[in-house]
Amino acid sequence: MSTTRRQALARTGALGAAVAFSGALTELFAGTATAQATGGRAGYGPLVPDPRRLLDLPKGFRYSVLSREGEPMRSGQGPVPSNCDGMAAFPARPAPGSRPGRHRRAATCLVRNHENRMDGRVPVPTAEDVTYDPAAKGGCTVLELDRDNDVLEEYVGIAGTSTNCAGGPSLWGTWLTCEETEYRAGEEGYTKDHGFVFEVGFDPRRPTSVEPLTAMGRFQHEAVAFDPRSGVVYETEDAFDKPFGLFYRFLPAKPRGGPGSLHAGGRLEAMRVPGVPDLSTVTEPGTAFDGIEWIEVPDPLAKETPVRFQDFGKGGITHAQKLEGCYWGGTCVYFVSSYARSSEGSKGDHFGQIWRYDPARRRLTLVVVFGPGTDVELPGESPDNICLAPSGGLMVCEDGDGAQHVFGLTRHGTVYPMARGAQNIGTEDEPKWGEFAGVTFSPDQRTMFVNCYEPGTTFAVTGPWHH
Template sequence: MTLSRRDFIRSAQAVGLFYASVSIAGCARAHSANRSFALIPDPARRLDLPEGFSYTMVSEAGGMMSDGFYRPGRPDGMACFAHPDDSDKCILMRNHENWNSVPTGSPFGKGNELLDRVSESQLYDRKKDGSPFFGGVSKVVYDLKHKRMERDFLVLTGTAANCAGGPTPWGSWLSCEEEMLTPAEGPGKYHGFVFETPSDATGLIDAIPLKAMGRFTHEAASVDPKTGIVYMTEDARHGLFYRFIPNVPGKLQEGGRLQALALKGRKSAITSNWPKDWGGNGPETFVVGQDHVAEWIDLNDVEAPEGDLAHRGHAAGAARFMRGEGLDYAVRMDGETGDFYFTCTEGGAERVGQIWRYTPDEGAEAGGTLQLFFESTSADSLDMCDNLVVAPWNDIILCEDGRGDQYLRGLTPDGKIYDIARNAHKDQSEFCGACFSPDGTTMFVNIQQPGYTVAITGPWETLRA
């Protein structure tokens, strides 16, 4: 099996091509060993679902949007917001993970003939040849009652590889750049930042990076609703787990402090559970269910023009996580406390995925508790978990970005994995951006290639049962 361009970039940035090639070659293609729900083959060969469930195609990349731009390619991270005026409708804020080296997926048409409709303040950056970057965010207004898209349009553009992000309690979407480009590589500006896009946007906004939130290979973000602190993952094999303490909660543009998680008594811990030969600490370094006391390290020079923020943080004592990706906050049954769950796509002794749980203590300066919540022991059960979302019934919904069949999986509080959907399309592309409508009736998810956004409905209560 050949190494994808995306895996190539991630691997080369982290530990070199040798490790990447061995990891790919040593892992078999995944099938499902989870027998809790049988998936019914889709005659259209798009999406296999359990009995009683169905999907509606919301949109496909490449079509014309309501604003006259073309729908960008590679839909990725996404969040759903309540419509301010109509409870039968909802709003999707949808990322587009178009990389610098990917020539397709432009919202501006052939030869970028529509680019003159975009002001310089709205277009974050251009490539060396003067053409625009194609990453960004589109907004979708979806009619839940009639199961159809009402309109969609471009909100953010000119950014690079907007992979994941996260919603805020104040109604905006944090869109995160995964690609850390520098002007020396051709662009006019540095990349690798967070951009805030309001869910009530009516068109393109000015593209303003939140530089105080750090420059690194950003993946997901999630906000503590009690404190306004933003937690963030990093999709790199040398990545850290970050938090941003804003000077003014709810106003990230006012700046703040960036920190990285460390473990008390375990300076510069490596959490991958990889054997030593693979750059880990040996097998069973971290045990599922065991709590570890967390503390936080202040980071300096967070705009990191050299792209070395994670390396400096690790040297200062921060824990290293194996490709942190999906991240979401879950309120506990008491309604007062909550936990952050995040994935490590290549974590674990079998290198097919870990899910961690971080529980913050009270107060902005407090530490908290870190626990390895789940570690996959087989690609046939869970293969390289990427984006995640906590379901209304408190299971964790996991989007796979693996090496074989791509599944949407559920994870129960007692550690049981079950299948929700299988990508039946010939491209076998990753699932991403899973999120639920405010009323919990509809789950939206993207299939990155060929660029589908779908809405899934059905008897969700049977999954938890």
């Protein structure tokens, strides 16, 4: 995509006006307390260029840099790894190996993925008791923050995993980190099979396990979301090639069982939308499908055939390109398809979708379609990581070409710019900016945390948030 027009818009602050989408945003937030309490006012004004050239924000907002790739971690385990991706914030608890005698008490634990493959710039250091495959370069790091967002500790949460993209918080306060790869032992230098979900803890009562959650499948995982009522776990798959990924649900043998309980196994199923082999062919927001079917995965470990290639019997299975963000809201699970391109093998084209699945009704609904309207050089395509905002709306990380943003989306349908990356990793003549990832809010909702993927940077953003 040509970036000339987008760069001009970014520099003048005219960012939100041409973003197009359609759909019923109120559906996204039904049942959430914040949505009921506020109207989700339309943004915070134009973005102000940052003199430090790191992060542009609206007037009245401030950021601090918590961590940057290559700098030493406070634990002494090595440098901060690169490719900062999915992330979640938890109320802090004492962490294994934390330094004694700290003068300030931790308030928040940030658990941060590193999507390092074998060519990762700065690998996650191997660490005792939390390394799965010593040859792999991905994993997670944990930052302990005080109430002022000062970093008290930074250490390895899990190492020896690969391509840790997103994941999701469990019902019992641990982080499930997802490997977006399918390499086997002996391929590309790996010594163990990859493509799993791992449980990362930061509390002696909730320890990290380096044993993969094999029953949850071996495929190119992206994100997970729990149904808090039933304990069912929904999973997205961001497969790199055709046939594209599937949307899954995992029925644990011990639902809501606590730390380590997912190792007890369960049943993995994939979603079938009768008559719809590819979700990209659905373009009208509000389109709903009843009678959604869940088909048991024949071989969750993909011993011989990747899951998305397996035989799901008469009727086949439903695929979708770029299935990424996933979260639970109200009584439903929502998941994101970042884009679909027929030139890459999809049956249809779009600039981003948000889908809503209602388990009680077995109904799937296309809620929102993103897009840059009539001008494909305007911002607003390729939504990726996604989270609920204090105002009751959404924060959406953009993963497209040209300037990169965190966009806000109010529950009444207004799109507004919340942040813009200002770290130019290209040249003056051909500028380039790293995507945003891992947007999340602190437990008290006073701070937005977000990563820049490249160069790996974790920001804490504070200001006059609408509540």
